[in-house]
Amino acid sequence: MRRVLLASTAVLLVTGLLSSCDQVADRLADPEPDQAAADLATGLAGGDLAQVVFTDATAAEATASYSSVVEGLGDVEPTVTVEDVADATDGESTATLAWSWPVGAQPWTYTTEAPLELVDDEWRVAWSPALVEPSLAEGEVLDTTPIAARRGDITGDGGQTLVTLRPVVRLGVDRSAVPKAQAVEAARGLARVVDIDAASYADEVAKAGDAAFVEAITYRREDVPAAAARLAEQDPAVLAIQDEQPLAPTREFAAPILGTVGEVTAEMVKDEPEKYAAGDQAGLSGLQSRYDDLLQGEPGVVVSAVTDAGEEGEAERELFRADARTGGTLELTLDPDLQLAAEGLLADVRPASALVAIRPSTGAILAAANGPGTDGYNMATFGQFAPGSTFKTVTSLALLRAGLTPDTRVPCTSTIVVDGKRFKNYSDYPSGATGRIPLRSAVANSCNTAFISQTDRLGGTGLYDAAVSLGMGLDHDLGFPAFLGSVKAAGSETEAAANTIGQGTVLASPMVMATVIASVQQGSLVIPQLVPSVQVSAPDGAQPLSAAEAKALKGMLRGVVTEGSGRALADLPGPAAIAKTGTAEFGSDPVRTHAWMIAAQGDLAVAVFVEVGESGSRTAGPILKEFLRAAR
Known part of the structure; x- marks a missing residue:
C-alpha cells in the first residue's frame, strides 16, 4: 500500500509539473500586448521609436515620419500614456493612447488608437499619422499659428x-x-x-x-x-x-517711469529662453519691464x-x-490731467527739470514729470541732488526736538565761519531780517547762517532722525524706481554745517522733498505710493511726528508764504499754502545752483526742481504756482 501511495503521489507531481510547463509555454507563445503599447507611448513622448517594432516600417522610418508630422509644433514635448489595451483576439489588439500637448494656456488633449498585431510571437504596431492625431491622413502634418496676447493696460x-x-x-x-x-x-x-x-x-x-x-x-x-x-x-x-x-x-507722458514695449533683445532671449523667443514683444524698460509678467498676458x-x-x-x-x-492691469496713482499739466509747464524749461505732486492724505503720487532736459532720465523719483534750503524743513524739526521753538531767537549774520570755511546768505537776502531773529523768521527768509549757528544742538543723529520722521533718508522698495534721500553722518565740522542747509552729504529726489512737505501738511509720516498693489509701511524706528511739531512746522512754512521767499503763492485761491524755497550750489568753475521749491495746499503737495536756475523763488517758484493753479 505504501508503494502504491508513493507512486500515485509521484504521478500527481509529474502531472502538475507538466501542466505548469504548458501554461508557461502558452504565455511565451502568446505574449501580452501591454509592453508593446507601453514602448510605443514612451517612444512617442520622447520622439524616438527605436524600441518599437512596426508591421510596415522600420523604427527609423517611423521615427522620421513622426518627426515630420510634429515638426510644426516646435519644441514642445507631449505627454503620452497608455489609457487602455484591449484584450487580444486572434492575434490582434488595440491600445488607446492619451495625448497632452502644452501648446497653449490650456493643454491640447485627445486620444488615439494604435492597432497592434501579433507577428512571430511579437506584438507589432501599424504606423500611420493617425497614431499621432486621430483625424490625420497620409500627407498631413501638424502646424501651429500663434495668437498674440493683448497686453494689459x-x-x-x-x-x-x-x-x-x-x-x-x-x-x-x-x-x-x-x-x-x-x-x-x-x-x-x-x-x-x-x-x-x-x-x-x-x-x-x-x-x-x-x-x-x-x-x-x-x-x-x-x-x-x-x-x-x-x-x-x-x-x-x-x-x-x-x-x-x-x-x-x-509720447512724453511719464515716459521715463512707464518705460517702453518692443521686440525682445538677443540678451533677453539668451537669459530667459524659456520665457522669450526672437520676435516676442515685451517690456524693455521702466514699469513696463518690471511688471512684464503681469502685463504680458498669455499667447494663444x-x-x-x-x-x-x-x-x-x-x-x-x-x-x-x-x-x-x-x-x-497695472494700477498706478498718476492723475493724467495733472501729469499732462506738469509736463506742459516743464516743456519749455531748457535745463533738466522735474515736478512731483503727492496727495498727502494717501501718499498717492499724482504727477511725476520730467522735463525734456533730462534726456529720458527719471529725475522726478530717482534723481539725487542737494536739496538746498528746502531741507531746512527737516533741520527745523530737528531744532524743535533739540528744544527750540518757532520764537527762539537765533543769530542771522551776514556770514559765519566754521573750521575755516565761510558760509553766507544768498545774494539778495533781505537786510531787515538779520540780527537775532526768531526761528520762524529764519525759516521764512531762509537764513543760512542762523541754521548753521545751531549745528552743535543737533547731535550726531538729530538731522537723520528728523529726516526719517518726514519720510526721508531710509530707502526701501516702493515698487518703482525711487530715491528716498540720503542724510549721512558728517565727516567734519564744515560738512555738518553744510548739512543743516541741505548741502554737504545731503541728497534728495524731487519725490522725497514732496514727501517731506506732504508729511508736514498731513501732520504724520507720508509714504509715497505709485503702485497701490505694493504695500509699504513706515520704516522701523521712525519717530512719529507729534501734533505740536506738525503745528509748529506748518506755522513756520506758512510764514514763508506770508512774509518770506515764497510770497508769490500768497494770492493763490483756495486753502492756505505752505512752502519752502531752496537753492543749492554745485560744481566749480563756475559754481552753479540747483533751484528748488516745495509747497502744499489742501490735499496736494508739490516739489519742483530745475537743475540749473537762478534761485528757488525765481526759477522753480513760477512753475510750482502755475501747477497749483492748474490743479484747482
Whole structure:
C-alpha cells in the first residue's frame, strides 16, 4: 500500500509539473500586448521609436515620419500614456493612447488608437499619422499659428486709462514689391524723409530676404509726417502698415517711469529662453519691464492639420484653439490731467527739470514729470541732488526736538565761519531780517547762517532722525524706481554745517522733498505710493511726528508764504499754502545752483526742481504756482 501511495503521489507531481510547463509555454507563445503599447507611448513622448517594432516600417522610418508630422509644433514635448489595451483576439489588439500637448494656456488633449498585431510571437504596431492625431491622413502634418496676447493696460487715479493699445503706422520697405536695387533706393528716400540714418537703413534693406518687410520707423497714427504718407502712396516699395501698440496719451507722458514695449533683445532671449523667443514683444524698460509678467498676458495658439498642396498652397483643418489671455492691469496713482499739466509747464524749461505732486492724505503720487532736459532720465523719483534750503524743513524739526521753538531767537549774520570755511546768505537776502531773529523768521527768509549757528544742538543723529520722521533718508522698495534721500553722518565740522542747509552729504529726489512737505501738511509720516498693489509701511524706528511739531512746522512754512521767499503763492485761491524755497550750489568753475521749491495746499503737495536756475523763488517758484493753479 505504501508503494502504491508513493507512486500515485509521484504521478500527481509529474502531472502538475507538466501542466505548469504548458501554461508557461502558452504565455511565451502568446505574449501580452501591454509592453508593446507601453514602448510605443514612451517612444512617442520622447520622439524616438527605436524600441518599437512596426508591421510596415522600420523604427527609423517611423521615427522620421513622426518627426515630420510634429515638426510644426516646435519644441514642445507631449505627454503620452497608455489609457487602455484591449484584450487580444486572434492575434490582434488595440491600445488607446492619451495625448497632452502644452501648446497653449490650456493643454491640447485627445486620444488615439494604435492597432497592434501579433507577428512571430511579437506584438507589432501599424504606423500611420493617425497614431499621432486621430483625424490625420497620409500627407498631413501638424502646424501651429500663434495668437498674440493683448497686453494689459496701465491705469491711473480713479481707473483712468494711461497706457492702452493705440493706433500706429509702421513705415518700411517691402522687398517683395520691387527689385532689390529699387528697394535700396526707396530705403534711402524713406530714411531721408523720416530722419533716420540712410546708409545703415539702406544696407539693412539690401541684406534682407526677397519677401521681407524692413521696418524703418513706427509713428503714432496722428504723427505720421505728411511727406512720409505721400511717399507710401506714391512709391510701391514703401509700405505703411496699420498696427496697434501699447502707448500712453502722449509720447512724453511719464515716459521715463512707464518705460517702453518692443521686440525682445538677443540678451533677453539668451537669459530667459524659456520665457522669450526672437520676435516676442515685451517690456524693455521702466514699469513696463518690471511688471512684464503681469502685463504680458498669455499667447494663444491654433493647431491645424496641414496638407502640402503644392503650387496651390496649403489646405488647413483647425484641430485645436487656445485663445490668448489678455494681460493684467497695472494700477498706478498718476492723475493724467495733472501729469499732462506738469509736463506742459516743464516743456519749455531748457535745463533738466522735474515736478512731483503727492496727495498727502494717501501718499498717492499724482504727477511725476520730467522735463525734456533730462534726456529720458527719471529725475522726478530717482534723481539725487542737494536739496538746498528746502531741507531746512527737516533741520527745523530737528531744532524743535533739540528744544527750540518757532520764537527762539537765533543769530542771522551776514556770514559765519566754521573750521575755516565761510558760509553766507544768498545774494539778495533781505537786510531787515538779520540780527537775532526768531526761528520762524529764519525759516521764512531762509537764513543760512542762523541754521548753521545751531549745528552743535543737533547731535550726531538729530538731522537723520528728523529726516526719517518726514519720510526721508531710509530707502526701501516702493515698487518703482525711487530715491528716498540720503542724510549721512558728517565727516567734519564744515560738512555738518553744510548739512543743516541741505548741502554737504545731503541728497534728495524731487519725490522725497514732496514727501517731506506732504508729511508736514498731513501732520504724520507720508509714504509715497505709485503702485497701490505694493504695500509699504513706515520704516522701523521712525519717530512719529507729534501734533505740536506738525503745528509748529506748518506755522513756520506758512510764514514763508506770508512774509518770506515764497510770497508769490500768497494770492493763490483756495486753502492756505505752505512752502519752502531752496537753492543749492554745485560744481566749480563756475559754481552753479540747483533751484528748488516745495509747497502744499489742501490735499496736494508739490516739489519742483530745475537743475540749473537762478534761485528757488525765481526759477522753480513760477512753475510750482502755475501747477497749483492748474490743479484747482
